[in-house]
Amino acid sequence: MEMNGIGVIELRDEILNGEITSVQATEYYLDRIRRYKYKNAVLEVFDDAIDRARAVDEEISAGAVLPLGGIPILIKDNIMYKGKICSNASKSLEHYKAQYNATVIDKLLSMGCVILGRTNMDEFAMGGSCENSAFGPCKNAHDNSRVSGGSSGGSAVAVALEMCAFALGSDTGGSVRQPASYNGVVGIKPTFGRVSRFGLTAYAGSLDTIGIFTRNVKDNAYIMSLIAGRDVHDPKTSEKHVPDYLSRITGNIKGKKIAIVKEVQELVSKTDYAGVYQEAIDYCQKYGAIVTKTSIPDFKSILPAYYTIAFAEGSSNLARIDGVRYGDRLGDRSISEVYTKTRSKLLGREVKRRIMLGNFVLSSEHYNSYYVKAKEIAEKVRAQFKQIFKNNDVIFMPTTYGEAFELGAKTADPLSMYIEDMFTVTANIVGVPSISVPIGKGKNNLPIGLQILGNHFEEEEVYNMADFVSQRGDWNE
Amino acid sequence: MSKYETVIGIEVHVNLATKTKTFCSCQNEYGATPNTNVCPVCMGLTGSIPSLNRKAVEEVIKAGLLLGCDINNMSTFERKHFFSPDQSKGYQITQLTSPLCYWGKITLDSGKDIRLSRVQLEEDSAKIIYDDKLGKSLIDYNRSGLPILEIVSRPDMSSVEEVFEFVDKLRDILVFADISRCRMELGEMRFDVNISLRSSGSKKDGARVELKNITSFKSLALAVDYEERRQSEILDSGKVVDMETRLWDEGSAKTYPMRVKEKESDYRHFPDADILTLKLTERDISILRDSIPESWEDRLKRYAKLRLGTDDISFLMSDKMIADYFDEVMSFTKQPKEIIKWIRIELLRLYRASGKSGFENIISAENLAEIIDLYINNEITRFNAKTLLEKIVESGKSAMYLLKELDIYGFASDEEITEAIDSIIEMIPHIVDDYKSSPEVINYFVGEIMRATRGRADADRAKVLIEKKLK
Numbered sequence: 009m010e011m012n013g014i015g016v017i018e019l020r021d022e023i024l025n026g027e028i029t030s031v032q033a034t035e036y037y038l039d040r041i042r043r044y045k046y047k048n049a050v051l052e053v054f055d056d057a058i059d060r061a062r063a064v065d066e067e068i069s070a071g072a073v074l075p076l077g078g079i080p081i082l083i084k085d086n087i088m089y090k091g092k093i094c095s096n097a098s099k100s101l102e103h104y105k106a107q108y109n110a111t112v113i114d115k116l117l118s119m120g121c122v123i124l125g126r127t128n129m130d131e132f133a134m135g136g137s138c139e140n141s142a143f144g145p146c147k148n149a150h151d152n153s154r155v156s157g158g159s160s161g162g163s164a165v166a167v168a169l170e171m172c173a174f175a176l177g178s179d180t181g182g183s184v185r186q187p188a189s190y191n192g193v194v195g196i197k198p199t200f201g202r203v204s205r206f207g208l209t210a211y212a213g214s215l216d217t218i219g220i221f222t223r224n225v226k227d228n229a230y231i232m233s234l235i236a237g238r239d240v241h242d243p244k245t246s247e248k249h250v251p252d253y254l255s256r257i258t259g260n261i262k263g264k265k266i267a268i269v270k271e272v273q274e275l276v277s278k279t280d281y282a283g284v285y286q287e288a289i290d291y292c293q294k295y296g297a298i299v300t301k302t303s304i305p306d307f308k309s310i311l312p313a314y315y316t317i318a319f320a321e322g323s324s325n326l327a328r329i330d331g332v333r334y335g336d337r338l339g340d341r342s343i344s345e346v347y348t349k350t351r352s353k354l355l356g357r358e359v360k361r362r363i364m365l366g367n368f369v370l371s372s373e374h375y376n377s378y379y380v381k382a383k384e385i386a387e388k389v390r391a392q393f394k395q396i397f398k399n400n401d402v403i404f405m406p407t408t409y410g411e412a413f414e415l416g417a418k419t420a421d422p423l424s425m426y427i428e429d430m431f432t433v434t435a436n437i438v439g440v441p442s443i444s445v446p447i448g449k450g451k452n453n454l455p456i457g458l459q460i461l462g463n464h465f466e467e468e469e470v471y472n473m474a475d476f477v478s479q480r481g482d483w484n485e
Numbered sequence: 486m487s488k489y490e491t492v493i494g495i496e497v498h499v500n501l502a503t504k505t506k507t508f509c510s511c512q513n514e515y516g517a518t519p520n521t522n523v524c525p526v527c528m529g530l531t532g533s534i535p536s537l538n539r540k541a542v543e544e545v546i547k548a549g550l551l552l553g554c555d556i557n558n559m560s561t562f563e564r565k566h567f568f569s570p571d572q573s574k575g576y577q578i579t580q581l582t583s584p585l586c587y588w589g590k591i592t593l594d595s596g597k598d599i600r601l602s603r604v605q606l607e608e609d610s611a612k613i614i615y616d617d618k619l620g621k622s623l624i625d626y627n628r629s630g631l632p633i634l635e636i637v638s639r640p641d642m643s644s645v646e647e648v649f650e651f652v653d654k655l656r657d658i659l660v661f662a663d664i665s666r667c668r669m670e671l672g673e674m675r676f677d678v679n680i681s682l683r684s685s686g687s688k689k690d691g692a693r694v695e696l697k698n699i700t701s702f703k704s705l706a707l708a709v710d711y712e713e714r715r716q717s718e719i720l721d722s723g724k725v726v727d728m729e730t731r732l733w734d735e736g737s738a739k740t741y742p743m744r745v746k747e748k749e750s751d752y753r754h755f756p757d758a759d760i761l762t763l764k765l766t767e768r769d770i771s772i773l774r775d776s777i778p779e780s781w782e783d784r785l786k787r788y789a790k791l792r793l794g795t796d797d798i799s800f801l802m803s804d805k806m807i808a809d810y811f812d813e814v815m816s817f818t819k820q821p822k823e824i825i826k827w828i829r830i831e832l833l834r835l836y837r838a839s840g841k842s843g844f845e846n847i848i849s850a851e852n853l854a855e856i857i858d859l860y861i862n863n864e865i866t867r868f869n870a871k872t873l874l875e876k877i878v879e880s881g882k883s884a885m886y887l888l889k890e891l892d893i894y895g896f897a898s899d900e901e902i903t904e905a906i907d908s909i910i911e912m913i914p915h916i917v918d919d920y921k922s923s924p925e926v927i928n929y930f931v932g933e934i935m936r937a938t939r940g941r942a943d944a945d946r947a948k949v950l951i952e953k954k955l956k
Contacts, residue, residue: 088532096531108525110532209531214758243536243761321758324564327575328529332624347568370566370753379755 011036016079016173016227017254023078024068030078033173034061034122037080041124041171047147049156049165051085053125054092061122074120075234081116082172084160085126086133087218088207089113092123096209097141098131100354101335110207111239112176112218119234124172127162131356132326133183133211135159136428139419140358147415149191150454154412157187160221164191167221174231175221180211181314182407182432184219185444189407189457192446194228194474195221197432199465200439201246203232204239212321215314215436225445225475229253232467248465256468257475262296264473267400271307272431276406281456284448285406288458291480292404292473302396302403307434309385314433315426316369316382323366329355361422386437393438397463402473405431407457411450431459441467445474489682489717492690493648493709494640496677497655498633499665500609501544506630507608508535508578508760513632515671519614519625527630529573534759537562541606541632542585542763546773548634548664549586549604551780552655556770560585560763562606565752570622571610573629579607581754585763591638591658593650600639607633634665640679640690645709652676652705654781660805661781675700678709682716682726691716692728696740699733708733712740784808791821800829810844817854820861827857831871835878847878855884869893869940897938902950905937906930910954920955927951 011033014022022028034057041050057080064078083089086096088106090113095101109117116123130140138146138161146161148154149168156165160177164187167175177184179197188195197219205216218235222228236250268289276282293299304310331337331350339349352360369378396403409428418425435442441464444457458477462470503513509526525533546556561583564576584605590598611629615622636655642648656667656674667674676699681691696712699705716726731740779787781802788798801808807828814824832844832853839847853874860870865888876887888894897905909930910917920926927948934947 086532094531101531106532107530108532205532206534207532210534210759212758213534241536242534244534244759320755324566324576324753324755327566327568328531328573330568330575332570333528333573333626334530343570344568367753370755371751372753373751375753375755 011170013170013223014173015224016076016222017230019173020075020077020079024073026069030061030064030068030080030122031058033078034058034080034124037124037170037172040169041166044165044169044171046152047149047156047165047169048141048144049128049146049162049169050082050125050171051095051097051128051143051162052093054123057122057124064120064122067120072120076116076231077120078122079120079173080122080124082124082127082163082166082175083113084163084175084177085129086178086209087113087176088209089123089126092126094126094209095142096132097129097143098329098355098359099142099336100329100331100350102142104335106207108207111204111241112235113207115235127160127166127175127177128156129162130159130183131359132209132322133159133178133180134322134359134362136182136186136425137413137415137418138162138187139415140356142356145415148412148454151412151452154414154454155190157190157408157412159183159187160195160219161187163221164188164193164195167191167193167223170223174223174227177219177221178208178211179217179219179432179436180215181318181436182429184221185407185432185435185442185457185459186429188221188444189446189455189459190412192455192457193221193223194225194443194445194478195219196228196232196443196467196470197435197441198232198236198467199246199441200436201244202236202248202250202441202465202467204237204242204245206239206241210321210325212318213325214321215318217436225443225471225478226254226257228443229257229467229471229475232471236467246465251468253468253471257472259476259479260296261292261473261476264292264297264402264469265400266292266297266299266473267302267396267403268299269307269396269403269405270301270303271305272405273301275409275430279406279410281406281410281448281450284450284456285458288447288477289404292477295476297473300400302400304389304392304396304434306385306389306392310389310434310437311426311430313382313385313389314429314437315365316378317386317437319362319366320370320379320382321366323363323370326355326359326363358422389434390438393440401462401466401469403461405434405459405461407431407444407459411452411454411456435459435461440464441470443470443474445478447477488685489720490685490687491643491709491713492640492681492683493642493644494679495638495642495648495651496679497636497638497652498675498677499636499659499667500673501541501632501634502663502665503538503540503544503632505538505540507538507541507606507632508630511627511630514627517627519623519627522627523629527573528626529575529629535578535757537760537763538632543773543776544632544664545585545604545606545634546765546770547662547777548636548659549589550770550774550777551658551662551664552586552589552591552601552604552636554586554589554601554604556586556765557583558765558767558770559583560765562757562760562763563754564757565754567750567752569610570624571613571629573611573626577608577610578757578760579635580605582756591651591654593647593654597641597647599641599647599651601636602639603635603637605635607635609633634659640681640693645706648678648705648709649702652702657781657802661784661808662778669701672700676705678705678712680709680712680716682713682720691720692726694726694728694740695730696733697730697743700735704733704735707738708740711738715740793821793825797822797825800825806843810850813845813850814854814857817851818858818861820857823857823861824853827853827874831874835875839878848874852877852884859884859888864895865893866896866940866943868935868942868944872940891939893939893941895941896943897941899946899950901938902934902942902947903954905934905942906951906954908937909933917955920951
């Protein structure tokens with residue numbers, strides 16, 4: 009049995025048919041996790057992974073047909089898996105064990121997944137390079153001197169280097185799509201409300217989504233159908249029916265309407281991957297898609313609005329990291345000493361920066377000129393998107409501004425780091441699904457991703473288009 | 486006329502009597518083992534998401550309707566940030582921009598309206614307990630996230646008496662609508678009071694002082710009184726009262742300024758993105774209006790129609806349990822005055838001695854009604870009616886069963902009583918002389934007759950017959 013490059017659906021079939029056991033698959037991936045340890049993609053391998061694989065093997069040999077039977081996976085370190093450390097790559101929660109399962113974890117376990125471990129990330133998902141991890145940066149899958157992207161860098165690298173069959177990440181402003189693009193894998197951020205957030209450490213509750221990393225689009229669509237849906241523990245999940253996304257992938261895009269955005273195109277023309285990007289558009293057009301030029305007049309305001317909202321919510325959500333109920337605690341003389349020491353010593357620089365900025369924009373003095381204004385911009389942008397989706401099925405955009413940058417290149421300049429998110433934050437502000445799919449390589453021979461956005465709850469359009477784009481065989485030539 | 490007028494507004498926090506907490510399905514239960522009614526949501530664990538308890542929303546709207554409020558058809562919840570170990574998330578979920586209910590009033594007996602600015606829902610904090618033995622502060626999160634009804638009045642009151650009447654009426658309204666039990670001793674009703682003084686006749690209010698942490702009626706009176714005095718002394722000396730928040734300290738019966746840090750904190754209110762905007766239709770509101778049990782006011786009117794004295798009415802209205810039990814007994818026998826008499830004179834005494842909670846748990850309304858009927862219809866003596874009541878409470882058996890078992894039905898005839906008198910004189914001959922020297926011995930004599938006739942003798946009739954005999 010050849011494991012090299014195997015996809016999720018294929019592996020599931022092999023395991024169900026008895027060609028390979030879950031234990032063997034698990035050992036294969038654990039071996040690769042060891043081999044690529046220097047990438048620092050995986051923070052911890054759970055010591056019960058093999059036992060769990062053995063138990064699933066027994067279930068399968070007893071006749072159980074599980075949709076993800078025996079599939080070894082990795083999860084981002086901000087998703088609760090009961091009894092396992094969930095540190096959010098933060099010193100403050102370095103020893104904190106999850107007290108309950110996230111809804112997605114419950115679902116994946118019941119479907120037969122074997123959770124191998126937890127992946128590296130920017131602390132509390134705050135960052136776009138995975139350099140803000142308290143446990144060291146994760147390196148790019150293809151170049152040790154470059155960043156993996158973030159915040160879900162560990163998950164992206166783990167999937168790129170086959171340390172697992174697929175991985176979970178979370179996406180608040182591009183944290184799945186950007187590292188997917190940097191490492192040459194497929195990463196989706198679903199519609200807000202499509203997948204339960206219960207058990208995902210909140211960064212910005214109005215923007216957070218759980219996303220999936222895979223090596224191909226069909227696998228991704230297959231898994232999405234299994235984890236999406238209404239959850240009573242997350243009141244913002246939708247009652248909407250979850251389609252079988254895989255079966256909606258037709259291999260045909262004839263007549264599909266692709267919107268490209270004037271304000272985005274202007275920016276793309278200045279990049280060194282403009283050609284690769286244009287090729288993708290031309291390719292779709294060649295096969296019958298209709299490309300229309302549209303406009304999002306407020307495009308340039310989206311990034312500042314996004315950061316204002318994300319920082320505000322982030323500062324609020326992290327107020328609970330106080331050392332009182334859980335997590336590590338410093339100081340013992342007084343409660344204010346506990347707060348001050350725990351929060352100033354155990355939270356990282358970037359996290360503290362965002363908490364302070366968040367507190368600033370929420371302060372009664374500045375609330376109206378920052379937070380309220382940002383919400384107004386978000387509202388306007390939503391209306392502009394609604395207009396575009398009236399006449400179009402998907403929107404094409406690049407995922408990133410370029411290839412993965414060098415480690416340390418932007419750490420001294422937070423603004424240049426924030427600007428990297430320019431193309432991805434839009435989908436979170438609007439709440440629509442968005443996928444990043446590899447379309448080629450840049451001048452440094454590193455992967456470049458195409459971002460495909462769909463209308464609310466139209467993941468199937470996004471998957472169909474992404475699958476079609478990915479079928480062109482010579483992207484990586 | 487005094488030199489200053491007092492201007493008082495009040496914020497009342499009341500625990501709702503819902504089954505579960507505001508944002509999770511943990512039990513709302515007093516006195517449970519610490520930290521047993523907790524879950525990821527009310528413990529503020531990472532990854533948890535609040536789910537609004539519909540019932541809590543409904544109870545607040547009911548309160549709003551009873552208090553004459555307008556109901557917001559779009560309501561939002563905001564986060565109020567501050568660090569305190571009893572705050573599980575670093576913020577409290579409350580309402581700021583669009584409370585569930587706004588405006589409304591409580592009318593005092595004088596006819597004066599005390600206006601309400603808002604009636605809203607928020608969550609309670611955990612409880613901090615200082616353990617002397619351990620020398621540590623412990624936190625019980627059972628209280629974390631319990632639903633609280635907050636009622637905010639306008640500064641329309643001008644005396645402690647008015648504050649008292651306001652709070653008293655509010656409590657009656659809430660208790661009689663089953664919205665809260667308002668048990669002060671369990672901290673189910675708490676007050677923050679705003680108080681300022683202004684020169685008599687002046688339109689200009691003085692600096693407002695907020696008093697926090699008042700948990701009893703007694704403290705309420707003492708705190709307002711103390712603060713009135715403190716402020717008038719400052720004004721008398723020509724100084725200016727600081728606008729500030731002060732803490733009432735029950736031990737020293739004084740108010741103290743809160744630490745500057747807390748006074749100046751910016752709560753950074755903003756909408757809680759986890760909670761959906763609550764939309765209410767006119768239909769939702771009218772369904773709730775119909776579901777409100779008889780209001781305190783309506784019940785008062787109903788009792789007045791029974792031609793009861795004010796004393797009896799205020800006895801009934803003093804406790805919803807009593808009033809409810811009274812209504813239940815009334816459904817079996819229409820003898821309002823007699824029922825109240827039995828409850829006040831006999832049942833209350835037995836109830837207190839029993840240590841149980843609720844009259845129903847010592848005698849069913851049906852059994853008490855039967856006793857009253859038997860007595861009223863002259864089927865048993867008052868003495869035996871009392872005996873019957875005591876035996877029911879003691880044994881839990883039914884009135885009809887005990888009536889037979891004790892053989893106490895009916896009245897003893899004159900002959901039977903006379904016979905009893907004769908045999909008592911025969912057994913205790915000196916009783917005749919005793920009676921002549923001290924006439925109160927007759928009570929003992931009657932007691933003996935009761936024993937001999939199994940309580941079936943009419944006491945007055947027995948006295949007449951004794952006197953006749955010993956004349």
